Amino acid sequence: MPFRMSGYIPFGTPIVVGLLLPNQTLASTVFWQWLNQSHNACVNYANRNATKPSPVSKFIQGYLGAVISAVSIAVGLNVLVQKANKFTPATRLLIQRFVPFPAVASANICNVVLMRYGELEEGIDVLDSDGNLVGSSKIAARHALLETALTRVVLPMPILVLPPIVMSMLEKTSLLQARPRLLLPVQSLVCLAAFGLALPLAISLFPQMSEIETSQLEPEIAQATSSRTVVYNKGLNRGPALGFFKILLPGPRLDAGHRG
DSSP: OTTSGGGHHHHHHHHHHHHTOSSOOHHHHHHHHHHHHHHHHHHHHHTSOTTSOOOHHHHHHHHHHHHHHHHHHHHHHHHHHHHOTTSOHHHHHHHHHHTHHHHHHHHHHHHHHHHTHHHHHHOEEEEOTTSOEEEEEHHHHHHHHHHHHHHHHHTHHHHHHHHHHHHHHHTTSHHHHHOGGGHHHHHHHHHHHHHHHHHHHHHTSSOSEEEEEGGGSOHHHHTTOOOSEEEEEOSOOOOHHHHHHTTTSOOOOOOGGGOO
């Protein structure tokens, strides 16, 4: 459940709150980026196009690459901000709150590519309009990973950009200034609302079963069917509405060959 798209919001929101905590130390930055990319790696692996077997060694390589990239970017940006003497403490704090977004967005791309690199090497299955298997296409795999990577760049935008803006305004209110203990609960609610808005929008950018013209694929695939277009499973199969409520409603599991 933690690695289904339906579990992304309830299990991911605490991590988002941790990423956006103010006055982070080097250790806390490393910890939250590691935890975030560990969760993302498992989500990417669990929701890949699983028509081809993927060895555990590939998962480990992808996981290490994603974590190292996320931690390196986040720590590097934090160091640059701290060394910028022209910024006032308030401005430096505000900028530091936005550091998680470029770190997470860049690492998300690395995460998707590294965790699903086997698809680029072996290709993914493409089907004709009747659902018949036409062949295995590396070109379709590139399209699938590109669409998924774009989704993972759009997803953290409202999650990691809106809460710092909203919290910078809310912190100036008399209520929160008089009751600083409310800051964390309020930030958690703001992050939860942003996450709940962003996830359905991001995963609905591209359909799970994407369509591509056979003329754009390998010659052997184009010659193997009379269909003008074929479809492929790009991964991440939960639709925006069904996926959000699937955590509450029991239902049949998809087999590995057709999981999103």
